[in-house]
Amino acid sequence: MAKWIQGTVVDNIHWTENLFSLKIDADVDNFTAGQFTSLALDIGGKRIARPYSYLSSPGQRPLEFFFYTATDGILSNALVNLELGDPVWVKQKSNGFFVLNEVPESEELWMLGTGTGVAPFFSILNTDEPWIRFKHIILVHAVRTKSDLRYQELVDSLRHKYSGRFSFQAFVSRETVPGTIRGRIPITIEDGQLEEHVGRRLHINKSHIMLCGNPDMVKDSVEVLKSRDFIKNRRRTPGHITIENYW
Numbered sequence: 001m002a003k004w005i006q007g008t009v010v011d012n013i014h015w016t017e018n019l020f021s022l023k024i025d026a027d028v029d030n031f032t033a034g035q036f037t038s039l040a041l042d043i044g045g046k047r048i049a050r051p052y053s054y055l056s057s058p059g060q061r062p063l064e065f066f067f068y069t070a071t072d073g074i075l076s077n078a079l080v081n082l083e084l085g086d087p088v089w090v091k092q093k094s095n096g097f098f099v100l101n102e103v104p105e106s107e108e109l110w111m112l113g114t115g116t117g118v119a120p121f122f123s124i125l126n127t128d129e130p131w132i133r134f135k136h137i138i139l140v141h142a143v144r145t146k147s148d149l150r151y152q153e154l155v156d157s158l159r160h161k162y163s164g165r166f167s168f169q170a171f172v173s174r175e176t177v178p179g180t181i182r183g184r185i186p187i188t189i190e191d192g193q194l195e196e197h198v199g200r201r202l203h204i205n206k207s208h209i210m211l212c213g214n215p216d217m218v219k220d221s222v223e224v225l226k227s228r229d230f231i232k233n234r235r236r237t238p239g240h241i242t243i244e245n246y247w
């Protein structure tokens, strides 16, 4: 069993009523961008642990995580109350296959995430590998309200650094916000709206799609993509779609 190590909270940023980020100092093992670790707190005499994707990139310190406070969720509603200097358990070893090593060669990479599901994408995008491997990268972030669109400064810095090779498209489902799409990712893949907004076409010979976050978005997007001949990426049978479900 992987070992728990004690980390220390060095920042807790409350973005909105249900979104926050923790910065944590902890001596974890090296990980690969896109992986997750587990965080835990001892609550009522029990260690309550959940998996969380790294938003920070390998080698970056402090470690950073992006959270949603789930309705009645035990751990997320405890993590949100942590203060500077508080201890938090972190699994020393990370896990997961939502990493570029698992993605076959392709020309462009589409990264589609809902809510906190953008975390692994930022971890990956702030490393060199995707920019060496892919000609163009499209990041899509779907949220409920404009104020849920966090980490725009990271988006801006990527735009600046990789000008002409990086596209960003936001979805805001509950508000009409200029420049964003009001709708669900799967429907806009089906009706072509996403490609129209981004100005690029998903193509089985050149696109790989990574999907992360809400399992309904993941499942429905996979269905729509399958109807266009994209297939799931598996170790034995490489394909075009790599997924990570958050629940």
Ligand SMILES: Cc1cc2nc3c(=O)[nH]c(=O)nc-3n(C[C@H](O)[C@H](O)[C@H](O)COP(=O)(O)OP(=O)(O)OC[C@H]3O[C@@H](n4cnc5c(N)ncnc54)[C@H](O)[C@@H]3O)c2cc1C
Binding pocket: 036, 050, 051, 052, 053, 054, 065, 066, 067, 068, 069, 070, 071, 072, 073, 074, 075, 076, 077, 096, 115, 116, 117, 119, 244, 245, 246, 247
């Ligand atoms: C591989 C992996 C990586 C994950 N990475 C993250 C991450 O980086 N950030 C993060 O906030 N969560 C992440 N999660 C979800 C996380 O592990 C917990 O499920 C979540 O924090 C809720 O825990 P809880 O104890 O508060 O509530 P629980 O009682 O465990 O969950 C309650 C319900 O909340 C909903 N829910 C869970 N997670 C989310 C979410 N992120 N956004 C919206 N609704 C949610 C689901 O309906 C779930 O059934 C990840 C899950 C997996 C499997």
